[in-house]
Amino acid sequence: MKKTYKIDVDCANCANKMEDAARKTEGVQTATVNFMTQKMIVEFAEGREPGAVMAEVRRACQKVEPDCEIFL
């Protein structure tokens, strides 16, 4: 399953860091952060509940980039 989330991030490099963090999160198949459109596209692993996984993704992202925000 694939979902798109609106995000708020300041710099292109920070967006790359978020992408890395999201990809490493458990339950995420693959993730793409598009800095220009301020969007995060997440593909979830089979049978994972997006809400719970996204809370985890958000925590991971804010650890590497405290200024970022993901609107769930």
Add this chain to the structure above:
Amino acid sequence: MQEHIVNGLLLVVALLAVVLQIIGARPASGMTRKQKVMLWRILAATVLLLALQLLGAEAFQPLGPAGRWVRLGVFLADYLIVGHDILRKAFRGIRNGQVFDENFLMAVATLGALALAVYENGDYLEAIAVMLFYQVGEWFQSYAVGKSRRNISELMDIRPDYANIQRDGRLEQVDPDEVEVGTVILVQPGEKVPIDGTVVEGTSTLNTAALTGESLPREVEAGDEIISGCINMTGLLKIRTTREFGESTVSRILDLVENASSRKAKSEDFISRFARIYTPAVCYAALALAILPPLVRMFALGLDAGWETWVYRALTFLVASCPCALVISIPLSFFAGIGGASREGVLVKGSNYLEALSQTRVVVFDKTGTLTQGVFEVNGIHHSELANEKLVEYAALAESASSHPISKSLQRAYGKEIDRDRVRDIQEIGGNGVMATVDGRQVAAGNGKLMDRLGVPYLPCHSVGTIIHMAIDGKYAGHIVISDRVKPRAREAVRALKAAGIQRTVMLTGDAQAVADSVGRELGIDQVYSELLPAGKVERVEALLEERPSGRAKLAFVGDGINDAPVLRRADIGIAMGAMGSDAAIEAADVVLMDDDPMKIAKAIRISRKCLRIVYENIAVAIGIKLICLVLVALGFANMWLAVFADVGVMILAVLNAIRALFVKRL
């Protein structure tokens, strides 16, 4: 002297911060809260620094020995006001194992400079000013990028917010997502058409500029199909939806454009790989610069080590090395390029395709629907015994019962309502043509075989296409040539491609050789392959891919997306044109031209060239200036001031240059 320059600079920064703060107070400025906070910090730090400058070190003299530490404390406070977030981020980076980034560089450089200043009880100004100007640069970058990002997104934003539905005689605005297929929606003048559909009532003019880049408005009336994303200009329209919102043209286009920059181009990958090696490399180089020369001086040359000089140079080296300009400007250039192209009706599905498009050397066309209009038309009337209009009229009337494309094109050429009462005794002769009585005269319309059968001598035609010979009352009355018409700008388009540096143009078609060769000659195409089956087209393209001179010369295939999806996929770049209605084409193609004007192909290539030129300019200028600065710093010709100005200056130049990629209208 230098003091005056510094004070002047600080004054300028303070004034700038005040002016920007005033601008930021207006909601239209689009300044975020974070940017405003930063601006306050910059302003506070600048004013404090300016005050400290004017007071001078003497002001702390009366405090006695404690004066030195009070002075340090005040400067330190100023440093923290402007740079605390950089220190925090650098620390966090180290803790997360991502040590080398620009925050780390700045933190080490400024803290090092501060430490040197404490040691020498001298000039704290420099470390703080470097941090201050770095933050000013970052602020401008974030504002410029944010602003241009929003501008580009707004230009591309053709997303309709609502759909009007009539419910109990009242107009109600609903979410387009909730509208089911077959619902009648209302579109008022000035509103966007939210969902694809057919007009059931009303006439109007549509502005399709947002979709196709075509500024000529389109007239619609009941029965016409219209696509979402157009703006209704004049009349009220009632539309029966034929798709769901998610499947509608506008949603699909948005999806495509928004995901476009997720596909990274080689040059983008190059930058991220470069940054990964570059930052650690400069850190180690700075370390070497701080340690090696003093050691050499001490042990090999027997001179004084001069630690302060070399540590200072190493710190300056760190400031100068910041790679921000590259990291930000490359994706911004691509984004602007894709945005600019989409405004011209050229949808590029990713930065990688924009890059490939700029390297195109061979363009392969499909004939029908791409270079020709794909609809059959009366293209000539020869040897007519009657007025041309009369001949067409007789032919159209005689063929009025048929639904064959040929008879449809005759009826279109006639252009008036068919009065069926004038036609009697219609007789279709399979594979030959028709015979009928029109206005009491015996009309026969068909091919040569029909004329032979009737025993009427006829004149063969030298034109290419389908020939309809006419006999009236048993006498030859001339013939009508019906053929697929070459698009009006196709010839010009082929020439424009040549001018844009395309080395070879090729046309593939399933059509007969005579027709294909004649079209090819007319348009000035280099090579024509005719009578190909769809599978044969794939084989041809594969052969052409083999023949390419080198791997960097890319091959583009242009088709209308109808039964050429496999070829679109096989080519380096598949370009689908006039693909507004065709899902398969949008799916298979890498570049989608919204209208079917072949001139857009050359335009797309020119847009991609411009964008890539900007990307390379930015890479070359940013890396070039960086290297020069690094060398100057290492040799001791530049101080920290120059280093930070070089960094901020290059970044601003690169961002401004990147935005140029958006302006492609006159290309």
